[in-house]
Amino acid sequence: MKKMEGTFVGADGRISGYDLKLTNEQPSDLVVFAHGFMGFKDWGCWNLVQDYFVKNGMSFLKYNVSHNGVTLEQPTDFADLNAFGSNNYSKEKDDLRCIIAQIKDELGDQIKIHLIGHSRGGGIVLLMADELKVTSVTTWAGISDIGKRFPLGSELENWKQNGSRTILNGRTHQEMPLNYTQYLDFVENRQELDIKESCQKLKIPVCAIHGDADTSVELKEGLQIAEWTKTSLHIISDGNHTFDATQPWNSDVLPHQLKEVCDMTIQFIHETIQL
Numbered sequence: 001m002k003k004m005e006g007t008f009v010g011a012d013g014r015i016s017g018y019d020l021k022l023t024n025e026q027p028s029d030l031v032v033f034a035h036g037f038m039g040f041k042d043w044g045c046w047n048l049v050q051d052y053f054v055k056n057g058m059s060f061l062k063y064n065v066s067h068n069g070v071t072l073e074q075p076t077d078f079a080d081l082n083a084f085g086s087n088n089y090s091k092e093k094d095d096l097r098c099i100i101a102q103i104k105d106e107l108g109d110q111i112k113i114h115l116i117g118h119s120r121g122g123g124i125v126l127l128m129a130d131e132l133k134v135t136s137v138t139t140w141a142g143i144s145d146i147g148k149r150f151p152l153g154s155e156l157e158n159w160k161q162n163g164s165r166t167i168l169n170g171r172t173h174q175e176m177p178l179n180y181t182q183y184l185d186f187v188e189n190r191q192e193l194d195i196k197e198s199c200q201k202l203k204i205p206v207c208a209i210h211g212d213a214d215t216s217v218e219l220k221e222g223l224q225i226a227e228w229t230k231t232s233l234h235i236i237s238d239g240n241h242t243f244d245a246t247q248p249w250n251s252d253v254l255p256h257q258l259k260e261v262c263d264m265t266i267q268f269i270h271e272t273i274q275l
């Protein structure tokens with residue numbers, strides 16, 4: 001196994017980090033993992049997930065979206081709240097575009113990409129899969145509708161008037177800023193951020209996995225993704241939004257639910273490779 005850590009230039013020219021574990025020098029297939037909102041590439045169990053995929057014969061890359069609030073110097077802390085506040089969905093699309101372009105330059109354009117996205121990252125990989133000509137896409141507790149992430153009525157008007165609002169990070173107790181420009185990006189790019197339309201265009205294998213006890217992204221969003229991509233939703237019984245993973249994760253063993261998710265995904269990708 002070969003491990004590589006590096007940086008890439010993401011949205012707005014911001015430098016962000018990635019790490020890559022290869023099963024051999026020239027793999028034919030590569031898993032690329034996109035984390036979710038208020039997440040980062042080394043959150044919770046994601047390192048164990050990477051190791052588990054590699055153990056099962058799959059090279060695996062995970063990266064930080066450029067404006068997730070962590071920095072190269074503090075990769076597990078939200079040290080740059082200005083960056084976090086200015087993030088938007090279009091920037092995360094651009095980040096994925098940038099990291100794929102760079103890794104193809106390094107490993108060769110012939111490599112087959114299998115995208116996995118958790119939560120908000122699930123929406124991003126669905127939006128980008130067709131453009132990036134990937135081989136398969138998998139969502140873990142993925143979102144199906146960007147518009148419903150935004151407030152309505154007086155709350156939206158107050159956000160517009162103030163230019164920013166905050167949400168509490170329950171883990172770090174930080175007040176995380178969200179600039180109104182995030183909403184403007186959605187309004188200005190509504191069609192390009194239409195997950196339903198993107199799903200219906202896909203001609204590649206799709207795997208959608210969701211927990212039926214997810215209180216962050218409701219099960220019906222997973223059902224919509226499955227319906228729009230003409231596949232079946234894999235439902236994790238009693239599965240929460242992170243499939244029992246937490247930050248920090250102080251064990252070297254995957255939680256049972258997340259291992260089940262990994263096993264489903266690995267089987268799906270292996271079957272896709274054999275098509």
